[in-house]
Amino acid sequence: MSISHGSLPFTEQINFFRSKVDLPTRAWTDIYTVEHDSAFVVAGASKRDLLADLRGAVEKAIAGGTTLEQFRADFDQVVAKHGWQYNGGRGWRTRVIYETNLRQSYNAGREAQMADPELRKRRPFGLYRHGDSAHPRPQHLAWDGTVLPLDDPWWSTHSPQNGWGCKCKKFMLSQRDVDRQGLSVGPAPAVEYEDRTIGVNSPNGARTVRVPVGIDPGFEYAPGRSRLTDAVPPMRAYDPLPEPAPGAKSSTTAAGLPNRRPPGALPAPRPARADRLLPAGLPDEEYMARFLGEFGAAQATPAVFRDVTGDAVVIGRELFTNAKTGALKVAKRGHARELLLLADALKAPDEVWVRLEWQYALGKAVVRRRYISRFQVEGEAVPALAVFEVGSDGWAGITTFAPDANNPDYLDQLRLGVRLYRRGAPDA
Known part of the structure; x- marks a missing residue:
């Protein structure tokens, strides 16, 4: 089922997507969680011109409301132009690119709206609603109807989308909405974590990530949240090329995210x-x-x-x-x-x-x-x-x-x- 749009463009969604920069990658694991807030990627698209054309097709879908079939036609033209040999079948690959980008940019636009201080005063709660997936995830069904304050930490890892193909949504509620719908606020569902291995077929090798049970690796974040005004910036300014020093250690990247230790040593001089x-x-x-x-x-x-x-x-x-x-x-x-x-x-x-x-x-x-x-x-x-x-x-x-x-x-x-x-x- 393809995503449908209303008659008016969703400004926050469009602005979110347009402010991304193109980032070449070789596998979907190269970019993870909040890094997607700033980067547009298509797994395996490592050439700048190819990525720019793919981005144009996605932006056309977001800003113009084109259907999945129309996107597929644009995708085919880009692939033919660049001779791109991509992994996976055409139907599956185009659906993943189209739906993930549209849903996550939509969710980021909604997060931007929910961050408005005046609106939060009137509607301080968030409601989790399960989507209409043909094969629902048990945990997502269990979270349906959960109502929590918008600043509850649970939302930082459980704000939809929570997996590939997930259609769950998050809505704002006032106290009157909560009472009228017969809902209750809290407590937050218990969060259990599990270790998952990703990137088994990635050129950079496999690694283990820790994610909440019920959430696919890479989706354990609130889309767009890292861009909002309440996000805390890293303390230090970035020096792009640090000078060597005895015993120098590296524990964080410039964005303040954990540094994934590179696989293997550099080749010999x-x-x-x-x-x-x-x-x-x-x-x-x-x-x-x-x-x-x-x-x-x-x-x-x-x-x-x-x-x-x-x-x-x-x-x-x-x-x-x-x-x-x-x-x-x-x-x-x-x-x-x-x-x-x-x-x-x-x-x-x-x-x-x-x-x-x-x-x-x-x-x-x-x-x-x-x-x-x-x-x-x-x-x-x-x-x-x-x-x-x-x-x-x-x-x-x-x-x-x-x-x-x-x-x-x-x-x-x-x-x-x-x-x-x-x-x-x-x-x-």
Whole structure:
């Protein structure tokens, strides 16, 4: 049964979806729970142009109220255009993409409405209602009719949608509504947790998550809640490329979410010639020209470079200039001699990671792509670490021969998000 829309567009739903950013993924487990509030993903869609076209088809359905069959026609056109080989049958895959995006954006829009302080004064309670699923989940049926204050912690994990295909809903009630319908407020249903294994067939491997019984992994959150004004922001500002330090540890991501330890260690450092280190004391123009030349670019002629995943990075003089003054700042961080190693990291990375970061200065989320490589440079006792990161808000890079940079705990600080590529992997 496809989702139907009313005659008027649901503004909060549309705004929620449009404010997402496209995030490439290889499996549905790459993005989890509240990360969906900021990211638009389609499992296995790792190319930016493909993802943008899929997003357009979904947005058309949300904003225009198109049916599942109309979405399937748009989906077929996108697949044919990009030659995308997706997993699963067409009927199942299109239904999952269509219904999950429409329902969760609708639920997020409702959460935004329920957050209105004046409305909450008049309607302070939430009512859980089971949907009309053909094969209802026993726990969802048991929760039907549950009434709790909207600020009860139970809603943080049990606000619909609570699983694949779940059609349950949450409604606001006043005290008068509660009395008229013969309902009672509380207590919250007991919450039992269970360990579930996900990602068995994921390129990044399986992992165990703890979820409330009756809720599918990945749905144990309130859609859109992380965006609301009552959400608590992380305490620290994000430093995208932390400098290595002895015994550095990594326990949280930039978004304040638990860091999933990356599977396996980085590949062993690759040998590099001594001349990959540039001479000291060269003019900034020379350092810049040597870096640009690695990609076929020049000072006045930018070049489009396609990385190992097929994504495009524009290489040009602007990478090294001050946006306001136009002055060169090649040697600003003191790593000008190692610029060719930075180029090597972009051209032939050990790993490529992509993730979503909220930039408070910009008031929006951005997608960052990080290229990591290590090199054993001829004549150097310690392997070099080179990291190039690029996003819609600019780029950053580090190169270092510091011994601490090869500390596994420090390296794990850099290996965050979704790994799209690993040197030597069968699908690399």
